[in-house]
Amino acid sequence: MSVTRGVAAQPIGSERAVARFGKFKGWVLIYIAVAVLLTGVSLVVGTSSVRTSLGWLMSPAVLSDAVLWDIRLPRTLGAWSAGALLGLAGAIAQSVFRNPLAEPYLLGSSSGAALGVTLSLLVTETSLTGLAWLGQLGLTGAAFAGACAGITLTLALSRGVLQTPSLLLAGVVVAFLLGAIMSLLLLRSPETWRAMQSFLLGSTGFLGWRSVALLAVVLAVSLPPAGLLSRGLDALTLGEDTAWSLGIPLASLRLALLGLLSLTTAASVSQVGVVGFVGLVAPHLVRESVHVNSRQLIVAAPLCGGALLQAADILSRWIIRPSELPVGIVTACLGGTYLVVLLWRKAQRE
Amino acid sequence: MRSRPGALLVGLLALVCTCAAGRAADAPIVLFDSAHHELRLEHPPTRIASLLPSLTETVCELQECGHLVVVDRYSNWPASVAQLPKAGGLEDVEIEQIVSARPDVVLVAHAPRVLERLRGLGLVVFEFETQRYADIGRNVTVIGALLGVPERAARLNRQIEDSVEEVAAAARSRLAERAPLVYFEVDSGPYGAGPQSFIGEMLGRIGVRNILTADLGPFPRLNPEYVVRANPDVIFISPTEAPHLIHRPGWERIRAVREQRICSFPPAVRDTIVRPGPRVAEGYRALTECLLRVAP
Amino acid sequence: MNSTVLSAVHDFPPLSLREVSVGFGPRTVLARLSLDVPRERWTSIVGPNGCGKSTLLRTLMGLLQPENGRVWLEGRVLADWSRRERAQRVAWLPQTTPVSDLLVRDCVALARFAHTGWLGSLTLSDEAAVEKALLATGVRELAARRLSTLSGGERQRVNLARLLAAECPILLLDEPTTHLDPPHQIDIARILRQQAHHGRGTVVSAIHDMSVALLADEIIVMGMHGLVGQGSVSQALDEGWLSRAFGTSIKVTRSGTSYVWQPDLAE
Numbered sequence: 001m002s003v004t005r006g007v008a009a010q011p012i013g014s015e016r017a018v019a020r021f022g023k024f025k026g027w028v029l030i031y032i033a034v035a036v037l038l039t040g041v042s043l044v045v046g047t048s049s050v051r052t053s054l055g056w057l058m059s060p061a062v063l064s065d066a067v068l069w070d071i072r073l074p075r076t077l078g079a080w081s082a083g084a085l086l087g088l089a090g091a092i093a094q095s096v097f098r099n100p101l102a103e104p105y106l107l108g109s110s111s112g113a114a115l116g117v118t119l120s121l122l123v124t125e126t127s128l129t130g131l132a133w134l135g136q137l138g139l140t141g142a143a144f145a146g147a148c149a150g151i152t153l154t155l156a157l158s159r160g161v162l163q164t165p166s167l168l169l170a171g172v173v174v175a176f177l178l179g180a181i182m183s184l185l186l187l188r189s190p191e192t193w194r195a196m197q198s199f200l201l202g203s204t205g206f207l208g209w210r211s212v213a214l215l216a217v218v219l220a221v222s223l224p225p226a227g228l229l230s231r232g233l234d235a236l237t238l239g240e241d242t243a244w245s246l247g248i249p250l251a252s253l254r255l256a257l258l259g260l261l262s263l264t265t266a267a268s269v270s271q272v273g274v275v276g277f278v279g280l281v282a283p284h285l286v287r288e289s290v291h292v293n294s295r296q297l298i299v300a301a302p303l304c305g306g307a308l309l310q311a312a313d314i315l316s317r318w319i320i321r322p323s324e325l326p327v328g329i330v331t332a333c334l335g336g337t338y339l340v341v342l343l344w345r346k347a348q349r350e
Numbered sequence: 351m352r353s354r355p356g357a358l359l360v361g362l363l364a365l366v367c368t369c370a371a372g373r374a375a376d377a378p379i380v381l382f383d384s385a386h387h388e389l390r391l392e393h394p395p396t397r398i399a400s401l402l403p404s405l406t407e408t409v410c411e412l413q414e415c416g417h418l419v420v421v422d423r424y425s426n427w428p429a430s431v432a433q434l435p436k437a438g439g440l441e442d443v444e445i446e447q448i449v450s451a452r453p454d455v456v457l458v459a460h461a462p463r464v465l466e467r468l469r470g471l472g473l474v475v476f477e478f479e480t481q482r483y484a485d486i487g488r489n490v491t492v493i494g495a496l497l498g499v500p501e502r503a504a505r506l507n508r509q510i511e512d513s514v515e516e517v518a519a520a521a522r523s524r525l526a527e528r529a530p531l532v533y534f535e536v537d538s539g540p541y542g543a544g545p546q547s548f549i550g551e552m553l554g555r556i557g558v559r560n561i562l563t564a565d566l567g568p569f570p571r572l573n574p575e576y577v578v579r580a581n582p583d584v585i586f587i588s589p590t591e592a593p594h595l596i597h598r599p600g601w602e603r604i605r606a607v608r609e610q611r612i613c614s615f616p617p618a619v620r621d622t623i624v625r626p627g628p629r630v631a632e633g634y635r636a637l638t639e640c641l642l643r644v645a646p
Numbered sequence: 647m648n649s650t651v652l653s654a655v656h657d658f659p660p661l662s663l664r665e666v667s668v669g670f671g672p673r674t675v676l677a678r679l680s681l682d683v684p685r686e687r688w689t690s691i692v693g694p695n696g697c698g699k700s701t702l703l704r705t706l707m708g709l710l711q712p713e714n715g716r717v718w719l720e721g722r723v724l725a726d727w728s729r730r731e732r733a734q735r736v737a738w739l740p741q742t743t744p745v746s747d748l749l750v751r752d753c754v755a756l757a758r759f760a761h762t763g764w765l766g767s768l769t770l771s772d773e774a775a776v777e778k779a780l781l782a783t784g785v786r787e788l789a790a791r792r793l794s795t796l797s798g799g800e801r802q803r804v805n806l807a808r809l810l811a812a813e814c815p816i817l818l819l820d821e822p823t824t825h826l827d828p829p830h831q832i833d834i835a836r837i838l839r840q841q842a843h844h845g846r847g848t849v850v851s852a853i854h855d856m857s858v859a860l861l862a863d864e865i866i867v868m869g870m871h872g873l874v875g876q877g878s879v880s881q882a883l884d885e886g887w888l889s890r891a892f893g894t895s896i897k898v899t900r901s902g903t904s905y906v907w908q909p910d911l912a913e
Contacts, residue, residue, distance in 0.1 A: 047576045063581060063603060070600035071575045098744060187442065190424075191588075198539050205540070205574050208599030228764055235756050237746035238808075241709055245740075246812075247733025247760040291792060293752055317573050323566060324573040 024300070027290045031303035035080055038310040042076035043068055045314050047322040070208070078207030079313035079327075080306035081215035082268045083278050087305020088222060089264040090279030091286075091297045095233040096257050097164055104265040104279035107167070107258070108150035108174030113269040115182045116146020117199060121192050122185060143270030144263070150174055151262045164240075202275035202328025204313045211271045218267040219302070222260050229256055230294035237294075275328045277335025278305050278312075284342065308334070381495060384460070384479040391474065394498035395454030401440050401464070404480055404627030405457040406431060408490055411506055411628040414497050420451040427621070427629070440464065449473070455496065481568070483551045486510065486626050506628060513631035514555075521638040522557035530645040532558045533582040533606070536624075538591060539571045548626045556638055558584075558645075574598060582606050583646050586637075589614040605646075613640035658721040660685050660816050660848045661706050661736075666715035668698075668705050675701045677872055678715065688842040688849040690859040693868030693891050699852040700741065702868065703820050706850065707738050719816075733760035737814040739805055741821045750796075750804050751789045754779055757812035779811035782837060798825035806834065810841070817841060819851040823858055835861045856907040860898065867891045879905060 044053035046067070056064035089104035097106070104110075120142035157170035186193040232253045235243040244250050268275070282305035286297060312330040319325060379391040397419045400406040406425040409418060415430060422443075423436040437447035440461050448456060449471055456468055456475045468475045476496065479485050487507050494503020532553055534543040543549040545560050547568035553560055561580035562570065578600045585606040587595065592614045595607050606612060615623065615636060622633035659682035668676040675698040683689055683706070691699045704710045705717060708724050717724040720735065727735075737757070746753065757779075758772040768776075780786040783803045793801055802825050809817060819838070823831040835858050841847040842863065853859040865882050867874040869891040875882060882888060883898055883905075897908045 047573050047579060063579060066578055066600040066603040067575045070603075071578060074599055190439070194537050198537075203539075206598055208597070231756075231759065231764060234748060234752060235759065237744065237748055238753065238756070239740060239742075239744050241704075241740045242738065242743060244709065245707060245733065245736070245738035246756060247729045249729055287747070291747070291749075293748065322573050322576045323570045326571075 023290050024292060024296050027286070028300060028303060031300065031307055034307045035303070035310060038307060038314060039073075039076050039080070042310065042314050043072050045318050046072060047317075074209045074212050075204055075207045076310055076313060078212045078215055078271065079204045079309045081212060081219055082204070082207075082272045082275070083282075083309025083312075084219055084302035084306035085215060085222070085264040085268040086275065086279040086309065087282035087301040087303070088219070088226060088298065089261050089268070090281075090305065091283045091301035092226060092233075092257050092261050092264075093279065094283050095230075095236065095294055095297070096254065096261070097168060098237060099168070100284065101280070102168075103276075104261065104268075105175070105274070105276070107154045107171040107261070108178060109147040109262055109265040110150075110269055110274045111175045111178035111182065112146040112148070112150020112153070113143040113266055114146070114196070114200060114274060115178045115185075116142040116144075116149070117270075118182050118185055118192065118196055119146075121195060122189060144266040147262050147266035147269065150178055151258060153178075155258075198326070199273040200328075201326035202273040202331070204272050204309075204316070204327045205324065207271065215267060215271055218263060222264050223298070223302070225256065226260055226298045227295055229253060229260075230298050233257070233294035272309075273328065275309065275312075275331055277331045277339075278308050281335045281338055282308055285338070288342070379496065379498070381476070381492060383477040383492075385477045387477065389455075389474060389476055389496075391455065391496075394496065395474075397451065397453045398497075399437070399448050399451060399453035399456040400425065401437065401443060401456065401458045401461075402478070402480060403427070403621070404486075404625040405459075405478060405489065405493070407625070407627040407629060408493050409457075409497070412490070412494055412497060412499055412502050414499065417497070419453055420448055426618075443468075445471070457493070480626050482548055483555075483626065483630070486628065486630055490628065510628055510631060514634055517631060517634040517638055518555045518557075521634070521641070522555075524642060525557045525645065528645050530558050530583040530641065531561055531580070532584045532586065532641075533561045533577055533580065534586040535588075535591070536569055540574060540577070541569050542566075542572050542577075544568050544570060549623060552623070552630075552634060552637060556634065556641070558641065575600065577601070578604055584611045584613060584641060584644055586613045586615075586640075588620075589616065609646070611644040611646065613637075613644060615640075658718070659683055660720055661850070662718045663705065663712075664715050664718065666705060666712040666717065668701055668710055668712050676705065676712070679873055680715075681866065681873060681876055683848060683850055684864055685848050686842055686846050687863040688838050688851070689864045689866060690862035691850065691852040691866045691868060692854075692856070692859050692888070693874075694870065694893070695854075697868040697870050697891070699854075699868060700820055702866075703818050703850065703852050707736060707818050708732065709738075730760055730763070733812075733814075735814055736816045736818060737809045737812040739809045739817070739819040739822050741824070743801070743805055745801070746793045748793050749789075750785060750791050750793060750807075751776070751780075753793055753804055754808045754811045757808045757810075760812065775813050776811050779807040779809075782810055783807040784833070799827065799830060802826055803830065806837070810837070815846065816848045817850070819849070819853075821852060821854065823853055823855055831855065831858050834858075838862075856898075857905070860905040860907065 043057070044050045046053070056068055086104055093102040093104055093106055094100055154167065154170045154174045157173060158166040186196055232243065232248045235246050235248045240250060283297060283301045285304050286292060286300040292300060309327070309331070312327050312334060316325045316327045316330045379394065381389045383389060396417055398409060398414070398417045399420045400409060400418060401422045403422070403425045406418065406421050407427055409415060410428055410431070415428070418431065418434055420435045420437050421431055422439055424439060425431050435447060435451065438444040440459060443464050445467060448468065454474065456473050458464060458475060458477055459480050460477060465475055465477060478489050480489065487510070490503050490507050490510070494500045534549055534553065535541065536543050536549070542562050544562040544566050545551070545554055545564045550560055550562070550568065561577065561582050581604055583605055585595065592612050595612065596602050601607050619636045622629045623636060661683040662681065664680050665678045666676055666680070667674060667678055691702055693699050701710065705712055708717065719727055719732065724732070754776050755768060755772070758768060758775065761772060762768060780789060783806045785800065785803050785807055788796065788800060788804070793804065796804065802822070806822060809819070823834055826834065838849045838851060839861065842849045851862070859865070860879050862879070864877060865879055866876045867882055867887040874891045875885060875887040888898060899906050899908065
């Protein structure tokens with residue numbers, strides 16, 4: 001049976017039979033190297049000049065040690081971890097929904113988490129920095145519970161797990177609904193409104209070692225199951241009917257993936273607030289640089305997302321030093337620009 | 351700033367108008383507000399709407415409280431104001447509430463959307479600048495002219511300035527040797543009060559040093575490590591945030607946190623500090639009292 | 647393979663329907679339908695558009711739940727089969743597949759999921775099955791390509807390779823010849839026939855191209871009001887099932903080992 005009867009598809013450069021596995025490993029190393037580099041940069045960037053910071057590294061003192069090891073280092077590691085969680089969540093979301101525009105906050109998880117934090121702030125009258133360091137179940141639990149509630153509401157609205165379009169639609173509806181409730185609550189209490197603004201724009205400002213620990217644990221707990229389920233994700237790209245016929249338990253797979261999505265998103269949101277674009281852009285960046293199957297995407301997207309948020313954190317501290325921008329604004333600018341470039345390039349190709 | 355010549359102009363105009371009109375009972379009142387919008391009233395207003403707490407307080411300090419018909423939800427002093435109908439905040443004004451109160455004039459701070467809407471409905475709207483200490487005196491004068499009680503206004507201004515100077519001078523003398531380094535946090539973010547802000551001016555006047563410099567602006571959003579590096583002696587912060595300071599990464603090294611030199615004020619007291627209004631002297635007193643207590 | 651042993655032991659049909667009704671909202675597509683799929687034969691479902699060919703196939707697969715009646719797989723109610731067992735016995739080729747970014751080889755290898763499960767990696771026999779399928783459908787040279795870069799016809803053949811790689815005794819195919827030009831359509835027919843006869847497989851397909859559909863061993867003729875008839879092709883012709891089902895006169899003539907369908911425009 002000959003192959004090239006009829007119209008033959010043009011082989012595109014990157015599709016040539018290169019040692020595909022080797023290329024993937026190369027990119028993994030690149031992402032790790034970038035993360036290490038950014039960690040180093042992060043240590044010397046902030047309210048002091050690079051020279052001063054380097055001076056601190058040479059001759060330690062109490063205050064400068066506090067800045068370097070209690071503020072800058074956990075901050076950058078926390079940013080990496082949160083970015084990794086978002087990258088993982090984005091990869092899962094885009095795979096489950098088979099939609100390149102899917103992002104972690106799709107199913108109402110961010111509005112649910114925000115509402116949970118709002119309620120918690122209103123009820124207990126705790127502060128926003130309490131948010132970042134509380135490694136215990138307090139505010140993180142509120143954010144997580146809120147994220148779960150948001151996703152549950154979405155599932156209920158779409159009447160089941162198996163219809164993707166209705167899931168997406170329900171997610172949009174829930175996001176609006178919960179956002180409206182949150183705005184209503186905040187209107188009654190202007191002080192909480194100011195605190196929530198900080199949360200909604202995203203902030204890596206108060207990430208300490210406890211936050212890092214929490215984020216790292218969630219990442220370690222989420223990656224193995226996600227890698228395991230990636231085979232099902234691959235099957236899902238062929239359509240739900242085919243996946244089902246291959247023996248993939250669709251409903252359980254969905255639930256498990258949505259559970260992971262909810263866990264990773266909630267953990268990230270509870271520590272750094274609502275940071276957009278990282279979850280959307282990281283999987284894209286990975287797929288644009290090297291072709292990957294689902295399992296490889298699950299590994300690479302977190303690495304990419306981590307580096308992205310690290311970079312955004314550094315920029316947010318450096319651009320208007322000693323003031324700082326909310327990191328969500330930086331990611332929006334970076335991410336938005338990248339998406340515009342992507343669209344432009346796609347248009348060029350066609 | 352354009353407020354200086356503006357203040358002079360308004361003051362002069364007011365003086366001219368009131369002199370020419372005697373008790374200003376019959377002659378029309380012509381004033382320019384902070385946006386240089388001309389205001390023309392036949393006689394002093396008897397129904398006043400105020401959408402900013404400091405303006406409400408000014409009206410009441412000028413003994414014209416009885417003329418207030420509707421205020422914003424944040425106006426809470428004096429107690430009699432609580433009985434009045436509330437028309438929302440500045441950004442989310444309840445237009446109907448204001449219109450149904452049929453005010454002769456509406457006192458607002460800078461809020462373009464609200465202004466457009468109210469003026470479009472035919473109301474007389476007077477805009478005020480309320481950012482700095484200098485604005486207090488000017489606003490008192492203007493409102494006094496507006497209400498036809500310029501002498502009372504002048505007296506109130508003198509009284510405010512005298513009490514403030516009295517408190518400030520006493521504070522300066524007692525804090526002179528210590529000259530504490532201070533950080534005033536306005537909001538979690540963290541947002542600090544710079545020297546150019548109203549609060550910053552107060553702190554400067556009582557002789558403490560601000561960790562923020564003027565070039566950062568009035569309310570910059572800070573990198574938390576800035577505060578750690580500056581190592582202030584005293585931190586001003588809200589009561590809900592105060593117990594969590596020690597948990598902010600690196601902040602346990604700050605002298606103010608280590609030695610528990612924190613100043614928090616209950617909301618009622620905080621109002622006198624953050625509102626550039628006639629009760630500013632009380633704000634000074636609160637600041638000074640706490641400083642004298644906790645400063646090293 | 648297990649299937650040969652089982653089929654020798656049991657003498658019930660691999661797939662059957664009993665009094666099955668399937669509808670979408672107010673519309674009933676299958677009404678109290680009962681039929682048996684013959685073992686180790688290639689059965690073609692033919693009928694006009696909208697008569698329920700796809701619905702019948704999907705019901706046989708278990709993708710649609712009948713409102714009444716039951717579907718039987720190898721003598722057991724379909725609903726009682728575990729996912730894994732069912733996936734090892736029945737393979738499905740849908741009418742349309744979303745364009746995926748997978749590599750051809752990965753796509754075909756997915757067919758072995760029922761054998762490897764979540765954790766297992768591909769064994770030698772899995773790899774062999776994949777290779778065999780790639781060769782049989784002539785897409786071996788495309789193995790390192792991404793599905794999204796292939797033409798519709800190439801993708802269709804990759805999907806077929808995936809079907810074959812599963813090595814299931816029962817194959818259900820919904821319009822497998824779409825996008826394919828005639829030479830490839832014949833190749834498909836050849837593969838299906840080979841699966842049925844030499845591979846000891848049971849094949850059921852819905853192909854609307856009459857000349858290919860009539861290459862099967864048996865046909866099930868569906869009309870707009872239900873089953874018209876089931877039997878061999880010559881039986882269908884003798885008893886005029888096709889004319890009855892399609893409502894217009896269909897002239898089918900035998901030509902060697904195949905049948906030729908000619909439209910009869912004469913009123």
